[in-house]
Amino acid sequence: MYQYLDIKTIHLEISSKCNASCPMCARNICGGAVNPYLPLTELSLQDIKVIFPVNFLRQLNRIYMCGNHGDPIIAKDTLDIFKFFREKNSSLNLSLFTNGSAQSEDWWKELGFVLNSAHFSIDGLEDTNSIYRRGTDFKKIMQNAKSFITGGGKAVWDYIVFQHNEHQVSQAREMAEDMGFHRFVVKKTGRFYSNQKSKVKTKQVILNKKKEIEGYLKIPKNPKYKNRSLQREDELIQKYGSLEKYLNQTQIFCKVSQEKSLYVSSEAFVFPCCWTANQLYPWYFKKRSSQIWKLIEQLTEKEMNLNAKKHSIKKIVEGDFFQKLIPNSWKGKDINKDKLKVCAKTCGQEFTPFTDQFISKSS
Ligand code: SF4
Ligand code: SF4
Numbered sequence: 019m020y021q022y023l024d025i026k027t028i029h030l031e032i033s034s035k036c037n038a039s040c041p042m043c044a045r046n047i048c049g050g051a052v053n054p055y056l057p058l059t060e061l062s063l064q065d066i067k068v069i070f071p072v073n074f075l076r077q078l079n080r081i082y083m084c085g086n087h088g089d090p091i092i093a094k095d096t097l098d099i100f101k102f103f104r105e106k107n108s109s110l111n112l113s114l115f116t117n118g119s120a121q122s123e124d125w126w127k128e129l130g131f132v133l134n135s136a137h138f139s140i141d142g143l144e145d146t147n148s149i150y151r152r153g154t155d156f157k158k159i160m161q162n163a164k165s166f167i168t169g170g171g172k173a174v175w176d177y178i179v180f181q182h183n184e185h186q187v188s189q190a191r192e193m194a195e196d197m198g199f200h201r202f203v204v205k206k207t208g209r210f211y212s213n214q215k216s217k218v219k220t221k222q223v224i225l226n227k228k229k230e231i232e233g234y235l236k237i238p239k240n241p242k243y244k245n246r247s248l249q250r251e252d253e254l255i256q257k258y259g260s261l262e263k264y265l266n267q268t269q270i271f272c273k274v275s276q277e278k279s280l281y282v283s284s285e286a287f288v289f290p291c292c293w294t295a296n297q298l299y300p301w302y303f304k305k306r307s308s309q310i311w312k313l314i315e316q317l318t319e320k321e322m323n324l325n326a327k328k329h330s331i332k333k334i335v336e337g338d339f340f341q342k343l344i345p346n347s348w349k350g351k352d353i354n355k356d357k358l359k360v361c362a363k364t365c366g367q368e369f370t371p372f373t374d375q376f377i378s379k380s381s
Contacts (some may be wrong), residue, residue, distance in 0.1 A: 019272070019275055019290065019335075019340045019341055019344065019345050020274075020275055020278050020335075021335070021336070022331065022332040022335045022336060023077065024278045025074075025077070025078070025278050025279070025280050025331075025335070026077070026078055026079045026080065026277075026278040026279065027078065027079060027080040027081070027082075027277055027278060027279035027280070028070075028078060028080070028081045028082075028279065028280055028281075028282060029082060029084060029085075029279060029280070029281045029282070029291070029292055030061075030081060030082070030083045030084075030085070030281075030282050031083070031084065031085025031086060031087065031088060031281070031282065031283045031284045031292070031295075032060060032061050032083050032085070032088070032090045032093040032095075032096055032099065032284060033059070033060035033061070033085070033088035033089070033090060033092050033093035033096075033284050034056055034057065034058055034059050034060070034085070034086075034087040034088040034283075034284040034285075035058050035059075035060060035088045035089075035092045035093070036087070036088050036089040036092055036117075037089065037092060037117070037119060037120050037153055037154070038089065038117045038119065038151050038152055038153040038154050039052075039152045039153055040117075040150055040151055040152060041150065041152070041222060041223075041224045041225070041235055042150075042207070042209040042222060042235070043087070044056075044086055044087060044296055044299065044300065044301075045086075045087040045088065047225060047229070047301055048222065048223050048224060048225040049152050049224045049225055049226075049232070050225035050226050050227045050228070050229055051225075051227050051229065053087070053299055053301040054301060055299040055300075055301055055305055056087055056299050056301075057285060059284045059285050060088070060092070060093040060094070060095075060284055061093070061095075061099075061282075061284055061286060062094075062095050063095040063098045063099050063102060065286060065327060066095075066099050066102065067102070068326075068327055069282065069286060069326040069327065069331065070103075070331075071330075072106050074331065074332075075103060075106045075107045075110070076106065076107050078107065078110060079109075079110065079111060080110065080111040080112075080113075080279075081103055081110055081111075081112055082111075082112070082113045082114060082115065083096065083100075083113075083114040083115070084114065084115035084292070085283070085284065085292065086283070086292050086295060086296045087284070087299075088284060089116050089117055089120070090114045090115070090116060091114075091116050091117075091118070091120045091121050092120060093284075096114075097125060097128060097129055097132070100112055100114075100129070100132045100133060101132055104132055111134050112132065112133045112134055113133055113134055113135040113136060113137065114133065114136050114137070115136075115137040115139065115176070116136060116137070116138060116139065117138075117139050117140075117151050117154050117159070118136075118138040118139070118140065118154070118158075118159035118162050118163060119151070119153075119154035119155050119158050119159050119162070120158075121162065123161060123162065123164075123165040124165070126162045126163075126165035126166045126169065127165045127166070127168055127169035128169060129166060129169065129171065130165065130166040130167065130168065130169020130170050130171030131169045131170050131171070133171050134171070134172060135171060135172040135173070135174055135200065136163075136166055136171055136172075136173055136174070137174045137176050137203075138159065138163050138173060138174065138175055138176065138199075139151065139176050139178070140156075140159060140175055140176070140177060140190070141177055141178040141179075141180065141183055142177075142182070142183035142186055142190070143156070143183075143186050143189060143190060143193070144156040144157070146182055146183040146186060147159070147183075149180075149182050149183070149224075149233075149235075150178065150180065150183075150235065152224075160197070163175075163197065163199070164197060164198075167197070167198045167199070172200035172201075173197075173198070173199045173200055174199065174200055174201045174202075174203060175190065175194040175199045175201070175202045175203065176203045176205055177190055177202065177203065177204055177205060178205045178207050179204060179205065179206060179207075179238045179240075179243040180207075180235050180236060180237075180238060181235075181236035181237065181238050181239060182235075182236070184238040184239065184240055184243055187204060187243075190202070203376070204243065205375045205376065206238075206243055206244060206245040206246075206374065206375050206376075206377075207245060207375060208245045208247060208248060208371025208372050208374060208375055209222075209371075210222065210237050210245070210248055211248065211363075211371055213300070213302075213359075213363075214302060216260075216261050216262045216265065216353075216359075217251075217261065218248045218251045218261075220236065220237050221234045221235060221236045221237070222234065222235045245371055245374050245375060246374040246377055247369045247370050247371040247373075247374045248371055248374075250368070250369060254368060254369060261369070262353065262354075264366075264368065264369060265353045265357075265359060265362040265363060265366065265369070266351055266352055266353055266357065266362075267351075268362050268366035268367050268368065268369070269366070269367055270348040270361050270362060270365050270366060271365050271366075271367070272290070272345075272348070272361070272365050273291065273364070273365050273373075274290045274291045275290075279291070280331070280335070281294075281295050282326060282331075283295050283298075285325070286325050286326045286327045287321060287324045287325055287326070288324050288325075288326050288331055288334045288335070289324065290340065290344060291364075293360050293361075293364045293372075294310055294344065294358070294360055294361070296360070297309060297310035297311075297360055298310060298311075309358055309359060309360070310358070310360070313339065313343040313344065313347070313358075314339070316338070316343060317337075317338065317339060317343075323337060323339065324339060344358065344361075347361065348361060
């Protein structure tokens with residue numbers, strides 16, 4: 019893995035709180051009740067000043083707020099934190115990823131002045147966006163996006179295609195152009211995959227807070243909106259015997275080692291990436307039983323060894339978790355034992371659902 023001085027990019031989860039409940043997000047159970055294991059936390063400006071020394075900020079090229087469990091527009095200090103980053107390193111590329119459905123128009127305008135870009139996750143039009151972005155308000159999102167653009171920010175419209183919104187892609191693209199969005203990105207989600215069964219799935223249930231079924235999300239019909247890796251399941255089974263056997267064998271090409279990026283969670287835990295950090299609180303496993311906990315249990319102070327409010331990022335990155343435990347697991351032969359399944363699934367050779375979200379069929 020990289021060294022401290024190599025790090026150029028920070029992926030920051032400023033909060034695990036959110037105004038929405040998307041059915042494929044780890045913060046809730048299929049769009050319903052909040053994940054019972056999840057601590058609802060956020061980092062304050064004061065925390066950020068402790069975690070990110072100015073010298074470190076000066077070595078970075080990019081900081082973006084996204085995360086596994088929360089939306090950055092919910093944290094109370096988000097704008098001030100971005101202003102602080104800008105003040106300490108004026109050339110930083112600053113951005114966030116959001117559902118866009120909170121905060122005032124003035125807040126967004128000011129954010130547009132401070133940030134380079136904001137990715138608005140808008141998966142449909144007024145009648146369909148909230149089927150996935152449950153709890154959001156389309157009119158408010160559009161107003162906020164307009165304010166952000168007026169403030170001088172580059173707005174990007176990220177559109178996840180499902181069966182229920184695939185007929186609206188062109189109309190949304192036109193709307194994005196008319197409104198002055200900088201880019202419109204079609205995303206072919208790789209989340210139609212069962213982590214428990216290591217199998218591709220064609221639909222996912224949507225639950226309400228009482229765990230009652232409200233509907234299903236389905237893979238789009240049009241092949242051009244389907245995730246390439248998910249479509250390769252049969253081919254890989256033919257070649258390796260099963261997807262699990264492929265994952266056992268695949269070599270790992272760690273994306274963040276190449277990008278020199280680092281993930282900081284809303285609890286100030288430092289991980290190489292959001293994917294490994296996302297193994298902390300999967301609601302469908304027993305608490306603290308996922309593979310990543312087996313590595314954390316080997317650290318002297320357990321998860322506190324990874325806490326940037328307690329230890330410097332330098333010390334954490336130079337410690338065993340980054341330099342030994344994670345990279346050593348890549349040499350393992352069994353995703354149910356010694357090889358991190360999340361690494362095999364995210365950064366393997368032939369099955370890369372995350373990367374393929376952005377790849378069109380012809381490329
Ligand atoms: S908006 Fe983002 S953080 Fe909130 S529920 Fe949806 S995916 Fe999760
Ligand atoms: S999932 Fe594993 S291999 Fe991939 S970027 Fe994260 S640490 Fe690296």
